[in-house]
Structures are given as structure tokens and as C-alpha cells.
Amino acid sequence: MKKASWFSFGIVFLLLLTxxxxxxxxxxxxxxxxxxxxxxxxxxxxxxxxxxxxSLIMPVKELSPLKYELSFELPLSFMPNELVTIVDxxxxxxxxxxxxxxxxxxxxxxxxxxxxxMSANTANTIIPCAGRTLPTYCYTIQVRFTNxxxxxxNAAIWTYLLxxxxxxxxxxxxxxRRKLRLLRDLDDSHxxxxxxxxxxxxxxxxxxxxxxxLSKKECELLSLFVANPNQVISREELxxxxxxxxxxxxxxxxxxxxxxxxxxLQGDDSIKITNVHGIGYKLEV
Numbered sequence: 001m002k003k004a005s006w007f008s009f010g011i012v013f014l015l016l017l018t019x020x021x022x023x024x025x026x027x028x029x030x031x032x033x034x035x036x037x038x039x040x041x042x043x044x045x046x047x048x049x050x051x052x053x054x055s056l057i058m059p060v061k062e063l064s065p066l067k068y069e070l071s072f073e074l075p076l077s078f079m080p081n082e083l084v085t086i087v088d089x090x091x092x093x094x095x096x097x098x099x100x101x102x103x104x105x106x107x108x109x110x111x112x113x114x115x116x117x118m119s120a121n122t123a124n125t126i127i128p129c130a131g132r133t134l135p136t137y138c139y140t141i142q143v144r145f146t147n148x149x150x151x152x153x154n155a156a157i158w159t160y161l162l163x164x165x166x167x168x169x170x171x172x173x174x175x176x177r178r179k180l181r182l183l184r185d186l187d188d189s190h191x192x193x194x195x196x197x198x199x200x201x202x203x204x205x206x207x208x209x210x211x212x213x214l215s216k217k218e219c220e221l222l223s224l225f226v227a228n229p230n231q232v233i234s235r236e237e238l239x240x241x242x243x244x245x246x247x248x249x250x251x252x253x254x255x256x257x258x259x260x261x262x263x264x265l266q267g268d269d270s271i272k273i274t275n276v277h278g279i280g281y282k283l284e285v
Contacts, residue, residue, distance in 0.1 A: 035068050
């Protein structure tokens with residue numbers, strides 16, 4: 001897969017992941033606000049049952065993710081079954097999760113005076129001693145939602161993130177290997193002539209970062225010499241390979257192009273194209 005493809009895939013995946021995280025955060029914020037409203041309703045109904053319409057319900061606190069606390073200005077007394085009924089009714093109206101645990105905690109001793117567990121699965125619902133009245137005391141009512149959906153969502157997000165990073169890393173390795181292979185292929189496509197690098201496919205010579213452009217004919221001639229270093233190549237073969245095979249009739253063209261090549265190679269005294277009288281030319285390296 002090409003670099004651009006891997007990069008695009010990674011961007012799209014991370015955007016989806018970000019959207020998923022954002023959606024999860026929004027869901028959790030919505031749950032938190034709904035719980036606060038529902039718990040204030042619970043507190044209000046508990047007070048009204050005992051004809052208390054003046055004392056304050058303190059702000060609902062979020063003790064930790066999925067755990068909330070309802071507290072009151074004054075001590076109060078109530079029957080547990082009243083609390084169970086009011087919480088269940090309020091939570092159903094607010095369409096809150098059905099799985100939660102409620103603890104009535106004494107403010108001073110920080111001890112649980114009463115607790116029960118509700119579940120969508122009736123077999124897992126536990127409501128003990130609902131008919132015994134709790135004495136007048138300072139209580140807080142703590143609710144913890146036991147539905148693991150949010151936890152699972154977070155775990156899924158981390159899983160997606162790790163998978164995304166692994167895919168991106170794998171793509172990076174594939175790209176690096178491909179790049180190294182291309183570089184290796186490029187290195188194999190050039191020839192060394194003294195201090196020059198000759199790239200026949202690109203029609204150029206490079207000497208100390210200086211590029212020297214070659215014409216098509218110059219490149220074809222030099223390729224023949226490079227393939228046969230220090231060997232005499234006859235004029236007939238050079239002419240046939242470069243010109244006559246293309247249906248072109250030449251006169252002194254060979255000598256003209258040899259002269260041009262000599263000028264372009266004159267930057268290295270160790271390289272010479274010599275004329276072997278009556279036979280042809282030889283690249284001496």
C-alpha cells in the first residue's frame with residue numbers, strides 16, 4: 001500500500017475514533033445531568049412525604065464516574081421502601097439505566113445505614129429490610145450505576161486506538177521497506193565512470209552533485225562504452241546501434257557526438273574516449 005493510502009487510512013480511522021470518543025463523552029455528560037435532576041426529584045419527594053417543603057436539598061455531587069451523592073440540609077427519617085419506590089419511579093421517568101446500587105450513609109460515622117441493589121434482571125435485585133424505619137439522622141444517599149456499558153465503551157475505544165496505532169506502524173514499516181527497495185533499485189540503475197555517476201534512464205551524468213544533461217544519442221553512445229569499458233568498439237557497430245537501427249543515414253554524426261561526449265567527460269582526467277585509427281573508439285577508464 002502506498003504511503004498516501006496508509007496516511008489517508010490512518011487519518012480516517014483516527015477521525016472515526018475521535019468521533020467515537022466525542023460521542024461517548026457526550027453520552028456520559030448527558031447521563032450525569034439526567035442523574036442530577038432525577039436525584040433532586042428523589043430528595044424532593046422524600047421531604048414532601050414527611051411534610052417538609054422548606055428545608056434545602058444540597059447540590060448533587062458526582063463522587064466518581066457513575067457514582068453520585070444526594071444530601072440534605074437537615075436530618076431526616078424515612079422508611080427504606082419509600083426510598084426504593086421513589087428512586088425506581090424517578091429513574092424510570094428519567095429513563096436512566098436499570099442497574100444501580102443505593103447506599104444510605106450516616107454523615108458523621110460514614111457508615112452504611114441501609115443499602116439495596118436494583119437490576120434489570122429481577123433475580124439480581126436485592127432489597128433487604130424495606131419495612132424498618134430509619135431513625136432521624138443526617139444521611140446522604142449514594143447511587144452507583146453498575147451497568148458496565150460505559151466501561152466497555154472506554155475499553156473499546158482503547159482497543160480501537162491500539163489497533164489504529166498498530167496499523168499505522170505497520171503501514172509505516174511497509175512504506176520504509178518499499179522506499180528502501182526503490183532506492184536500491186535506483187542505485188542499481190546507474191553506472192560509475194571514474195568520478196561520474198551515469199544514469200542512462202534519466203539521460204544525465206552527475207559529478208559531485210553537478211548534473212550534466214545528455215542528449216538521447218549521447219546517452220546511447222555512452223551506454224555502449226560503459227557496457228564495454230577499455231574495449232575497442234568499431235565504428236560500424238556504434239553507427240548501427242545508435243543510428244542505422246533507427247533508419248537514419250549518417251555521415252560524420254558519430255565523430256560529432258564523440259566530440260560532445262569528450263567535452264562532457266573532461267572533468268575527470270582518468271576517463272578518455274580514444275580513437276583507434278581505422279577501427280573505432282574505446283572508453284579508457
